[in-house]
Amino acid sequence: QLSAIAEVIKLAFGNKRVKWDSKGLIDWVGQLVTLVEQLEGRVYNLLVLRCKLDDELRALSQANGDVNLGEVVDSVQKIVDDLSLAGYTNLSEYCTTLDQRMEAILITKVEEALERFGTACDAKKEIKVSVVIQDGIITVEPSMSSVREEFIALLHKHISDITGLSRVQSGRYELFATESANLKPKTFKDLLRFARPTSIVKCYQYIERKIKAANHFIGQWMTYQALWDTDMESLTTKLAGDLGAWKDTLIDLRDARGLLDVGAGDGIFGPIEVAYLQIQSQITLKYDGWWHDIVRELTQILADAVSAQQKTLTDSKSKLEAIHLHPATNTSDLLRGVTFLRNLEQNLEKWGVCVSEMEQSEKLVKRYNRHMPKTWHETSLLSTTLSQLGQALGKRQLYVQENVSVLQGRVKSAGEDLEAKVDEALEKWDSDKPLSGKVMPAAALDTLTRYKKLLEGLSAEVSDLDQALVVLELTSTSVKSVPLARALEDLTSLYEVWTHIGSPHDNLASLLSVPFIGCNLRKLRGELDRLLQECRALPARVRQYEGYNALHDRVTNSVSAYSTLSELQSPAVQPRHWVDISKLLNISEINHEKITVGTLLDKGLMVRKGDVQQVVARAQGEMALELFISEIKTTWSESFNMVLYQNRIRLIKGWDELYTALDDHLTQLALVPGSPYYSTSPNIPPQHNTWTNNLTSLRAVFDNLIEVQR
Numbered sequence: 001q002l003s004a005i006a007e008v009i010k011l012a013f014g015n016k017r018v019k020w021d022s023k024g025l026i027d028w029v030g031q032l033v034t035l036v037e038q039l040e041g042r043v044y045n046l047l048v049l050r051c052k053l054d055d056e057l058r059a060l061s062q063a064n065g066d067v068n069l070g071e072v073v074d075s076v077q078k079i080v081d082d083l084s085l086a087g088y089t090n091l092s093e094y095c096t097t098l099d100q101r102m103e104a105i106l107i108t109k110v111e112e113a114l115e116r117f118g119t120a121c122d123a124k125k126e127i128k129v130s131v132v133i134q135d136g137i138i139t140v141e142p143s144m145s146s147v148r149e150e151f152i153a154l155l156h157k158h159i160s161d162i163t164g165l166s167r168v169q170s171g172r173y174e175l176f177a178t179e180s181a182n183l184k185p186k187t188f189k190d191l192l193r194f195a196r197p198t199s200i201v202k203c204y205q206y207i208e209r210k211i212k213a214a215n216h217f218i219g220q221w222m223t224y225q226a227l228w229d230t231d232m233e234s235l236t237t238k239l240a241g242d243l244g245a246w247k248d249t250l251i252d253l254r255d256a257r258g259l260l261d262v263g264a265g266d267g268i269f270g271p272i273e274v275a276y277l278q279i280q281s282q283i284t285l286k287y288d289g290w291w292h293d294i295v296r297e298l299t300q301i302l303a304d305a306v307s308a309q310q311k312t313l314t315d316s317k318s319k320l321e322a323i324h325l326h327p328a329t330n331t332s333d334l335l336r337g338v339t340f341l342r343n344l345e346q347n348l349e350k351w352g353v354c355v356s357e358m359e360q361s362e363k364l365v366k367r368y369n370r371h372m373p374k375t376w377h378e379t380s381l382l383s384t385t386l387s388q389l390g391q392a393l394g395k396r397q398l399y400v401q402e403n404v405s406v407l408q409g410r411v412k413s414a415g416e417d418l419e420a421k422v423d424e425a426l427e428k429w430d431s432d433k434p435l436s437g438k439v440m441p442a443a444a445l446d447t448l449t450r451y452k453k454l455l456e457g458l459s460a461e462v463s464d465l466d467q468a469l470v471v472l473e474l475t476s477t478s479v480k481s482v483p484l485a486r487a488l489e490d491l492t493s494l495y496e497v498w499t500h501i502g503s504p505h506d507n508l509a510s511l512l513s514v515p516f517i518g519c520n521l522r523k524l525r526g527e528l529d530r531l532l533q534e535c536r537a538l539p540a541r542v543r544q545y546e547g548y549n550a551l552h553d554r555v556t557n558s559v560s561a562y563s564t565l566s567e568l569q570s571p572a573v574q575p576r577h578w579v580d581i582s583k584l585l586n587i588s589e590i591n592h593e594k595i596t597v598g599t600l601l602d603k604g605l606m607v608r609k610g611d612v613q614q615v616v617a618r619a620q621g622e623m624a625l626e627l628f629i630s631e632i633k634t635t636w637s638e639s640f641n642m643v644l645y646q647n648r649i650r651l652i653k654g655w656d657e658l659y660t661a662l663d664d665h666l667t668q669l670a671l672v673p674g675s676p677y678y679s680t681s682p683n684i685p686p687q688h689n690t691w692t693n694n695l696t697s698l699r700a701v702f703d704n705l706i707e708v709q710r
Contacts (some may be wrong), residue, residue: 046088049079053098061105069109073165076102080168095170102168107194109162114199117158118206118270125273126154129214131221133282136228140218144211147272151207154271163189210270217267221279227286232293243305246298247361253291295368302361303376309354310377313385316344320392339463344393348386355382422458422484429455429487434494437550441502444547448495455488493541500542501551504535508555512598519597521565528559558597561606565597567616572623576682577615584611621677622684628672629687632665636698651709658702666695 053076060072080098083091127150130141165188192200239245267274323340359379429451434444462484511527532555535548542548568581578592585603587595605612642650652658669692678684 042086042088045086046083049083053079057098057101057105060102061108063109069106069162069165073102073168077166077168080170084170091170095168099168103188103191106162106165106188107191110159110191110195111199113159113162114195114203117155117203120158121154121206121210121271124271125268127151127272128275129218129272130275131218131279133228133279138222138225138228138279140222144215144218147214148207148211151211151271155203155207159192163187163191206270210272214269214272214274217269217274221276221283224279224283224286227283227290232297235294236297241301241305243298243301243361244357246294246301247357247364250291250294250298250364253287253294256287291368295365298361299365299376300373302358302365303373306358306377306379306382307375309351309358309382310385313351313382313389316347317385317389317392320344320389320396323396341393341396344389348390348393351386355379355386358382418458418461422462425454425458426483426487429491433490434498435546437546437548437553439547441498441505441547444498445495445502448491448498452488452491452495455484455491459484459488494545497542497545497547500538501547504531504538504555505551507531507534508551508558509598512558512601513596515593516565516568516595516597516600517593519569521562521569524597525559525562528555528562531555532559554601557606558601561601564605564609564612565600567613568600570616570620572619573616574619577619580615581612584608584615618677618680621675622681625672625675625677625681625684626687628668629684629691632669632691632695635661635665636695652705655702655706662695662699662702666692666699669695 056072056076056079060069060076063069063072076098080091080095083094127147129144129147132139132141167186167188169186235249239249267276319340362379432447432451434447507527508531511524511531514524532552535552535555536543538548543552573581575592578595581587582592582595585600585605585608587599587603641653644650669688672678672684672688678688
């Protein structure tokens with residue numbers, strides 16, 4: 001507007017001096033006045049709009065969390081649009097300054113929003129989480145990872161209420177915006193980089209703190225999954241008849257049941273609200289079911305325990321009353337009686353604790369169970385019986401104290417007799433100990449069982465004697481309890497050895513008891529190899545004994561005899577050869593078909609291997625001669641090749657082949673008597689002579705026939 005006024009003045013005056021009486025001065029003055037008035041109006045409007053902008057910026061700066069900042073920014077943009085439409089110059093530069101002022105204000109607002117994030121989240125429950133049970137499995141919907149994503153999205157949305165505000169634009173109504181205007185950011189999204197890092201860290205710490213608290217709360221509900229994963233059968237198996245464990249389980253169940261009463265606000269963690277009422281009701285029902293089952297089981301176990309304890313106390317009282325410690329009592333009864341007194345004294349204290357625990361369990365059961373089983377007995381009966389037993393024991397102990405000198409003499413004498421019995425038993429054990437590999441496992445186990453009973457009986461007597469010595473305040477005698485314990489330990493080791501050896505030994509005996517004639521040697525070899533591996537897999541402590549070495553050697557020898565046994569199964573070996581083999585091995589069995597593989601091996605087959613192989617070689621040689629004679633018989637038992645001559649008579653054809661075969665067989669027969677096996681077989685000489693005569697006669701016949709045919 002000022003430029004327009006300057007142009008009017010320049011037009012009026014130019015380079016010449018203007019006078020007041022100049023022509024056209026009045027029009028010029030009117031035009032100048034109009035322009036000045038327009039300038040005054042635009043300046044006034046600019047001042048008014050600027051005041052409005054200052055008011056809006058002040059409102060933006062003073063706005064709290066309840067004020068919509070977007071409306072304030074829109075008002076500022078509207079004023080800038082009015083300035084743009086009014087055609088004010090330098091508006092772009094002014095908007096840059098205005099944007100900087102707004103940015104400084106909004107940076108402060110971002111800081112305030114970050115500080116206010118926790119309070120804002122606590123006021124709104126925007127994230128819903130449910131703890132539910134489906135098909136007996138407690139689950140969380142949605143997952144906590146999804147909850148964390150939603151929580152972080154809340155933070156982004158909370159900040160985006162400020163950073164998402166649009167920046168002021170000076171040329172929104174310009175048709176052709178400049179390139180620099182297009183490159184400017186449209187929003188305040190980069191304001192977050194001006195915020196203090198500590199403020200941002202506090203927001204994320206708040207998120208993680210609430211997530212952790214929600215996780216802990218949900219984890220408490222997840223622990224109740226054990227109510228569905230455990231059944232009464234497995235609990236009964238684990239606790240068995242442990243009365244204290246059942247009582248503790250019932251008390252723990254009662255305490256845990258009380259923890260289910262969660263307050264209404266316990267499931268709220270900032271914006272996270274955990275819905276747990278459904279799972280709470282189902283867990284309560286499950287707890288009630290477990291409660292009734294455990295109370296019923298504890299009642300039955302307590303009833304059985306009271307009955308068993310009452311029986312124990314009654315039996316102990318009866319045994320105590322049956323004990324006689326007067327001088328006429330035999331030594332073994334005296335020792336058992338003194339030992340029983342000592343054991344009973346030790347047990348009374350334990351039984352007292354047990355009865356006290358049963359009384360406490362009875363109070364707990366009666367509080368929650370009105371229906372007692374038919375076998376139920378009051379624990380007061382136990383207390384009465386226990387008191388009576390204690391009184392009877394006191395009387396017997398008083399008698400022992402009054403007659404201690406007589407009892408001491410009897411016990412010393414018993415110790416000397418027992419020492420002699422132990423020495424005798426140990427001496428017999430050393431001589432009869434089954435260490436040799438020639439002993440059969442069954443016999444060894446019988447011996448071990450017999451000595452185990454003997455040594456354990458002596459050990460019990462020694463134990464009774466030692467306790468009697470303690471009761472009567474005597475020093476230990478010379479009873480050899482340590483050698484006795486070592487003998488029992490040695491016996492246990494031998495029993496383990498022979499038990500391990502027994503099964504392979506029986507398997508080997510079963511394999512070798514098969515008749516050799518008709519035995520599948522290939523299958524037998526496979527079973528022996530498997531048995532050998534089984535022996536080698538036995539524990540090292542077993543392989544140190546002679547019994548194992550004997551078994552291993554026998555299996556190994558059986559495997560190594562495979563080739564010799566295979567030769568014996570040759571079809572050339574006839575019954576007459578088995579007679580010779582039986583003589584070589586000193587086998588008394590006449591029928592060779594009943595001879596077993598084990599008999600051959602036990603009679604020294606591998607020791608007389610060379611002699612046996614000679615018999616097999618002789619059998620094979622005899623079989624070769626018999627096959628040769630059989631071949632001659634087959635050849636000359638066939639009819640000759642005949643041809644029809646002049647349709648009147650049949651003539652023999654192929655005389656050359658016949659004479660050649662005949663000469664060959666006669667020549668070979670002439671060599672047979674020179675074979676070492678000719679005279680060993682009873683069948684070969686007669687057949688040889690027969691066929692030699694037959695073929696010689698046949699040659700003479702052939703000579704006559706060929707003359708006739710000519």
